[in-house]
Amino acid sequence: MPWRRMAKTILHSWYGGNEAGNAVADVIFGKANPSGKLPVTFPSRLQDGPSFLSFGSDNGKIYYSEDVFVGHRWFEARGIELAFAFGHGLSYTTFSTSNIRMADSKVLVDIKNTGSIVGGEVAMLYVSYDTTKSGKKSRFHRPVWTLAVFQKNVYGFCEEFQWEFGS
Missing domain, CATH: 2.60.40.10 (Immunoglobulins)
Known part of the structure; x- marks a missing residue:
């Protein structure tokens, strides 16, 4: 998200189901206070993700090079700059x-x-x-x-x- 610093707000609603539109409107207009936390990590650059170098297959074999360092653990172990960390979330x-x-x-x-x-x-x-x-x-x-x-x-x-x- 290289554009994130130009935005005053970023609201990620995930998959809200039938009432997602109403729920997002309630948050935007202040009827509801957001309090969710990210269950994933967003790196600053796609190239910093754990699967970037091992994406795809080698003669039908797929290599998972991140070992136990899946998700936020990969970025933490390497000190990589993040756009949004695991557990990040804001409120009013x-x-x-x-x-x-x-x-x-x-x-x-x-x-x-x-x-x-x-x-x-x-x-x-x-x-x-x-x-x-x-x-x-x-x-x-x-x-x-x-x-x-x-x-x-x-x-x-x-x-x-x-x-x-x-x-």
Whole structure:
């Protein structure tokens, strides 16, 4: 999307079904507040995608060169500039996160709607493998980070909520 910087807004509605037109109109005219997050990654350049160099077949054989680095993992592992990252999404309101902490086997975070209207927000917890403590390098390829869990909540104006991940 080389034109993305010239646009004030980009709304991706995916496959909304029979009511897609009404839903998009509600978002455009402010009747509904968008709160979705991207389930994919959009690179800045097509050439940076994981399948660009291995597209097509070689005598009927197809090679998947990205290994475990499928989707956002490919771009993260290589530090590639993105147009839109996995999990990106905007809203007509704003949110703040604070007081991120661990308690026992739980991760806790406070999320607050700091905007002026009701809105939904998705909290996403990512994990990574730390091999520095053991000093051993894993014999398996590992992504830089992996989405472990996510949770969506709708907040009123100035409403705050403590999210808890884990058991």
